[in-house]
Amino acid sequence: QLDAQVVVHGEEKSKSLRDDAVSAAVKNISAGGVCFTAKNKFTFGSKIKLELHLPDNENPLYLRGEVAWSKPAQKGGADFYDTGVKILSIEEGNEQRFIRYVCSKMSERLSKFVHL
Numbered sequence: 001q002l003d004a005q006v007v008v009h010g011e012e013k014s015k016s017l018r019d020d021a022v023s024a025a026v027k028n029i030s031a032g033g034v035c036f037t038a039k040n041k042f043t044f045g046s047k048i049k050l051e052l053h054l055p056d057n058e059n060p061l062y063l064r065g066e067v068a069w070s071k072p073a074q075k076g077g078a079d080f081y082d083t084g085v086k087i088l089s090i091e092e093g094n095e096q097r098f099i100r101y102v103c104s105k106m107s108e109r110l111s112k113f114v115h116l
Helices: 093-109
Strands: 005-010 022-029 035-037 047-053 061-072 081-090
Touching: 005 035, 022 093, 035 061, 047 081, 061 093
Parallel strands: none
Antiparallel strands: 005 022, 005 047, 022 035, 035 081, 047 061, 061 081
16 A cells, blocks of 8 residues: 555546545556555446545645456455556646656665665
8 A cells, every 4th residue: 555545536526526535545556557445346447537645745636547447455354445547647737746656656666676
């Protein structure tokens, strides 16, 4: 699990509406996708908006994505689901911040195996 949180919204809802919002813990992240654990199961192929809260405490990043898979979580009990989302777009102006975060997480993980 990473130090980021995500709030998931249905595609048809505005990012300012919270009535359909689902909070989740980010399990892993890459330049192409996000995996999170939540109490909700998401439908394959559905379009969603992700409000990604990074540990830098700046404003959240807004991403659009498509659910690639959703299955019962290995950890967290039967009431939780791991969901993989393919990133379709990143809110304009936040691409570099997103890439910096992803690269920092990759560097942390690689440093366990490779000494640079």
